Amino acid sequence: MRATKSIARTFTLIVSVCTVLIFSVAIGSFYHRSRVALEQEVANNAAHLVLASINRVETTLHAIGKVAEDTSRSLEIAGYHDQSLTTLLKETLLDNRDIHGFGAAFDLNPAFNPPHPVVPYYFRQGERLVFAPEGNFQHLSQDWYQIPKELGQMAWSEPSFDKASGTILMTSCSVPIFSDNGREKQVRGVVVADVSLEWLTELVASIRVLDTGYSFLLSRNGTFLTHPDRDLIMNETIFSLAESRHKPDLREIGRKMVLGESGFVAYTNIHDVSTLMYYAPVPSTGWTLAVVFPEAELYADVRNLTLVVAGIALAGILLLTAAVYWVARRVTAPLGALAEATEAIASGHFDTELPAVKSSDEVGKLTLAFTAMTGALKKYIRNLTETTAAKERIQSELKMATDIQASLLPQLFPAFPDRPEFDIHAAMDPAKEVGGDFYDFFFIDPTNLCFLMADVADKGVPAALYMMVAKILLKTEGQRLGEPEQILSRVNEILAADNDSCMFTTVFCAILNTENGEVRFANAGHNAPVLISGGQANFLSIRAGFVLGPIAETVYTAERITLEPGDVLFLYTDGITEAKSRSEELYGEERLLQTLQAASRQELAEMIRTVRAEVFRHADGAPQSDDVTMLAIKYRGMAARNP
Amino acid sequence: MPLVPSNFIIANRHMRRREHAITGNRRLAMWIGLAVPLVLFWLCLAHARAEGLAKVRLMPLWSPQAQFAGYYMAREKGIYARYGLDVDILEGGPGRSPLQSLISGEVDFAVLWLATALQQNDDGLKLVNLAQIIQRSSLMLVAKKASGIAGPADLQGRKVGLWAGELSLPVLAFLERYHLHVQRISQAYTVNLFLRGGIDAASAMWYNEYHTILNAGINPDELQVFSLHEHGISFPEDGLYALEQGYRKDPARARAFAQASLEGWRYAFAHPEETLEVVLRRMREAKVPASRSHQQWMLARMRDLIMPADATETLGRLQLAGFQAAGTILHNHGVIKDIPDYATFTGDADAGH
Numbered sequence: 002m003r004a005t006k007s008i009a010r011t012f013t014l015i016v017s018v019c020t021v022l023i024f025s026v027a028i029g030s031f032y033h034r035s036r037v038a039l040e041q042e043v044a045n046n047a048a049h050l051v052l053a054s055i056n057r058v059e060t061t062l063h064a065i066g067k068v069a070e071d072t073s074r075s076l077e078i079a080g081y082h083d084q085s086l087t088t089l090l091k092e093t094l095l096d097n098r099d100i101h102g103f104g105a106a107f108d109l110n111p112a113f114n115p116p117h118p119v120v121p122y123y124f125r126q127g128e129r130l131v132f133a134p135e136g137n138f139q140h141l142s143q144d145w146y147q148i149p150k151e152l153g154q155m156a157w158s159e160p161s162f163d164k165a166s167g168t169i170l171m172t173s174c175s176v177p178i179f180s181d182n183g184r185e186k187q188v189r190g191v192v193v194a195d196v197s198l199e200w201l202t203e204l205v206a207s208i209r210v211l212d213t214g215y216s217f218l219l220s221r222n223g224t225f226l227t228h229p230d231r232d233l234i235m236n237e238t239i240f241s242l243a244e245s246r247h248k249p250d251l252r253e254i255g256r257k258m259v260l261g262e263s264g265f266v267a268y269t270n271i272h273d274v275s276t277l278m279y280y281a282p283v284p285s286t287g288w289t290l291a292v293v294f295p296e297a298e299l300y301a302d303v304r305n306l307t308l309v310v311a312g313i314a315l316a317g318i319l320l321l322t323a324a325v326y327w328v329a330r331r332v333t334a335p336l337g338a339l340a341e342a343t344e345a346i347a348s349g350h351f352d353t354e355l356p357a358v359k360s361s362d363e364v365g366k367l368t369l370a371f372t373a374m375t376g377a378l379k380k381y382i383r384n385l386t387e388t389t390a391a392k393e394r395i396q397s398e399l400k401m402a403t404d405i406q407a408s409l410l411p412q413l414f415p416a417f418p419d420r421p422e423f424d425i426h427a428a429m430d431p432a433k434e435v436g437g438d439f440y441d442f443f444f445i446d447p448t449n450l451c452f453l454m455a456d457v458a459d460k461g462v463p464a465a466l467y468m469m470v471a472k473i474l475l476k477t478e479g480q481r482l483g484e485p486e487q488i489l490s491r492v493n494e495i496l497a498a499d500n501d502s503c504m505f506t507t508v509f510c511a512i513l514n515t516e517n518g519e520v521r522f523a524n525a526g527h528n529a530p531v532l533i534s535g536g537q538a539n540f541l542s543i544r545a546g547f548v549l550g551p552i553a554e555t556v557y558t559a560e561r562i563t564l565e566p567g568d569v570l571f572l573y574t575d576g577i578t579e580a581k582s583r584s585e586e587l588y589g590e591e592r593l594l595q596t597l598q599a600a601s602r603q604e605l606a607e608m609i610r611t612v613r614a615e616v617f618r619h620a621d622g623a624p625q626s627d628d629v630t631m632l633a634i635k636y637r638g639m640a641a642r643n644p
Numbered sequence: 645m646p647l648v649p650s651n652f653i654i655a656n657r658h659m660r661r662r663e664h665a666i667t668g669n670r671r672l673a674m675w676i677g678l679a680v681p682l683v684l685f686w687l688c689l690a691h692a693r694a695e696g697l698a699k700v701r702l703m704p705l706w707s708p709q710a711q712f713a714g715y716y717m718a719r720e721k722g723i724y725a726r727y728g729l730d731v732d733i734l735e736g737g738p739g740r741s742p743l744q745s746l747i748s749g750e751v752d753f754a755v756l757w758l759a760t761a762l763q764q765n766d767d768g769l770k771l772v773n774l775a776q777i778i779q780r781s782s783l784m785l786v787a788k789k790a791s792g793i794a795g796p797a798d799l800q801g802r803k804v805g806l807w808a809g810e811l812s813l814p815v816l817a818f819l820e821r822y823h824l825h826v827q828r829i830s831q832a833y834t835v836n837l838f839l840r841g842g843i844d845a846a847s848a849m850w851y852n853e854y855h856t857i858l859n860a861g862i863n864p865d866e867l868q869v870f871s872l873h874e875h876g877i878s879f880p881e882d883g884l885y886a887l888e889q890g891y892r893k894d895p896a897r898a899r900a901f902a903q904a905s906l907e908g909w910r911y912a913f914a915h916p917e918e919t920l921e922v923v924l925r926r927m928r929e930a931k932v933p934a935s936r937s938h939q940q941w942m943l944a945r946m947r948d949l950i951m952p953a954d955a956t957e958t959l960g961r962l963q964l965a966g967f968q969a970a971g972t973i974l975h976n977h978g979v980i981k982d983i984p985d986y987a988t989f990t991g992d993a994d995a996g997h
Contacts, residue, residue: 142830148837221840
């Protein structure tokens with residue numbers, strides 16, 4: 002079931018993740034683009050709104066400026082003085098209801114012929130005009146007088162609250178009056194129009210954007226003239242606000258404002274709300290009108306819409322995920338059942354029923370294939386079980402044969418503890434369970450010890466059986482005949498007589514006279530033995546002879562040597578000289594001679610162990626095809642018998 | 645000094661015109677106007693009697709601002725009371741001269757410039773310096789670098805704004821020092837003429853007009869500033885003064901007032917936030933424009949100006965060198981004929997210091 006879950010889950014996960022990604026990108030891009038479009042639209046609307054408002058303000062301010070300017074020009078051209086001047090001022094004020102107070106102020110320099118009073122002034126009180134001239138000359142160092150005088154042009158003063166109510170903003174529009182004496186134009190005074198900004202405050206307050214948007218007006222110095230937060234009005238400038246709130250970017254915005262620029266900027270307002278702001282200058286006064294839109298509210302509709310879309314998408318994705326999971330489960334469920342059944346089969350329960358084939362799709366085909374495979378497996382395993390049983394039986398029989406064969410060879414050493422004049426030792430390692438090599442030694446009479454080494458061609462069970470025959474014949478005939486050539490001839494005759502299978506064996510047969518060390522021997526095709534005499538190891542030079550078995554009338558010749566006390570005769574089969582290393586290199590006769598020479602002083606048992614170890618070392622675990630058999634006999638002489 | 649509740653003068657003008665519009669409430673206002681002072685007077689009287697405090701009055705140079713934070717705090721935190729004084733701090737401002745109030749006996753103590761005191765002294769009105777609050781000149785000339793003014797020599801022939809009376813003396817001394825002939829333009833209490841380019845250089849107090857200029861959007865690096873004290877014009881400014889005859893009546897009380905005032909300053913500098921709140925409150929009560937950042941700047945600069953630069957100077961003590969330097973400048977300009985005796989001027993001769 003784990004595989005089923007895993008496929009279904011993986012599939013579902015991939016589909017869901019991809020869907021979520023696609024929707025996220027789509028919705029994100031939708032939101033972003035909507036915002037950009039909205040921002041653009043709001044920027045345009047804000048610009049229209051601000052510029053339209055500014056136009057209205059400008060129209061009024063410009064008209065006031067025009068009145069002051071016209072009056073100033075009149076004063077320059079015509080010789081208004083004292084009474085005519087005050088009349089002009091009064092009538093002008095009467096005609097212009099936007100102006101609260103109207104007057105003129107003059108330089109005290111007699112060259113300019115200042116009128117009396119030097120500051121004639123009228124102001125509105127209800128429907129009445131009140132004449133209120135000033136005579137303390139303070140005007141000379143006041144902004145409304147000084148700025149137009151020094152600049153030589155119309156100037157709007159920084160607004161301030163009227164002290165009486167403390168709530169109505171007033172500003173003054175002053176226009177210089179020039180005096181041209183023919184040489185140079187000099188300012189002899191100014192015309193001043195005082196204006197209440199109540200209408201402007203109301204106008205700006207009425208500019209509302211969205212629910213929480215607002216607008217504000219800054220003076221030329223950056224002072225707040227109107228703002229929803231009344232504490233700021235006339236108390237703070239946009240720069241002092243930037244300083245106390247540690248907002249250098251606000252200062253930069255403020256600098257652009259007082260420089261008369263206009264723009265659309267993102268700005269974090271005094272309540273730490275992210276807003277967008279559009280600002281533009283009021284040209285004649287240098288003031289700045291700004292409208293502020295809280296971003297949250299501005300984008301609320303887009304955000305809500307996006308949230309709805311995202312919600313729908315989320316629900317859709319959940320539904321899709323469920324559907325995908327259901328389909329995936331449906332497809333993979335038969336696979337899961339099949340996997341479960343297969344697991345049971347894998348653990349040996351071949352009779353487990355595979356799920357019924359309901360469809361002809363891939364899963365159905367797979368189930369059919371599994372059914373066929375299970376049948377084939379069952380049959381195969383039945384055969385295998387039978388074969389294995391047979392093999393095991395043969396194996397155990399072979400084991401017994403091995404034991405029997407081993408027990409046929411003399412294996413007890415020292416073999417003749419009561420015969421100190423010689424020593425004999427032998428060993429055999431079969432290449433397979435049963436071997437074709439064998440050795441034997443036995444006394445023919447108390448003086449003559451017969452010893453032999455044989456190698457049946459072929460290996461395995463046939464060789465072992467042949468070896469049994471050859472060994473028994475050799476021993477029987479050896480004890481009866483007592484001469485090696487006769488023994489070999491006789492045994493050859495017997496073996497050849499009934500040799501349908503054409504098997505043969507090599508034999509080296511020798512008889513040691515234990516009294517004088519004379520060795521009579523005959524060879525039937527076996528390897529020449531090694532004589533170790535006086536620390537030197539050499540192959541005996543002997544006739545080769547023909548192997549026992551194939552031809553009946555083979556004649557064998559006896560040869561003889563005499564062993565000196567201490568001489569050793571080493572017999573072996575080609576399992577030693579033809580032992581192969583992993584690189585197929587033969588052990589060889591040369592190595593054998595060197596090993597024997599090196600081991601010449603060792604006792605026989607030790608010597609045989611040494612040779613065996615050397616051969617094994619050479620083979621280094623490479624599988625050997627031939628039995629490894631050796632026999633060594635050492636003559637000590639009769640002196641050893643009578644100490 | 646001057647503060648400039650910028651536009652104050654204009655505001656004043658508007659006020660006078662608007663007065664006539666409120667005749668309807670005049671009767672009520674008159675009654676309140678009569679009743680309130682009476683009640684307050686009675687309360688204060690009772691209070692003073694109960695506490696056994698000596699009732700005195702102080703008028704600072706101008707309407708409430710951080711320039712006078714030390715006196716407000718001394719009163720607010722009961723420091724004056726600890727010195728046995730019940731101090732009523734009157735509002736200064738346009739049309740309210742502390743000197744005139746001192747002469748008329750409306751107040752016992754006044755904050756005046758050293759130059760004013762020396763000039764009055766020379767004219768025969770004997771004043772005693774109880775404490776010198778600001779030891780050096782905080783006056784500066786400010787110009788826009790854009791107008792091509794980089795050094796004092798560049799002021800030659802330019803339009804320079806000067807305040808009226810003795811306030812212009814340090815600037816005149818500066819101009820004389822560099823042999824400059826400039827067009828003197830009478831400067832009122834705003835820097836608008838300068839901001840609009842009507843003059844090339846304006847007189848400014850470091851703690852006030854300079855910051856007002858910065859808060860009108862001009863960056864410090866756009867301004868060329870000539871701090872007079874950096875040009876060798878050492879002119880002690882705000883000091884606490886009493887009429888000599890008033891001082892003689894009760895020197896101990898005057899000394900106590902000066903000590904308590906200095907302690908008020910120490911408190912103000914140690915607790916700037918609390919002080920700022922008190923200053924802003926007083927400004928709102930006086931209905932003058934109150935910008936927190938501006939008052940914060942002013943309080944910080946007052947600390948720079950008032951706290952002694954090194955351990956050898958004493959807070960509030962008129963330095964002999966500064967006294968003589970200022971006296972010499974006034975003498976050379978013909979403002980005074982004689983420099984008064986330092987010990988007499990500071991009241992030391994009588995107090996036996």
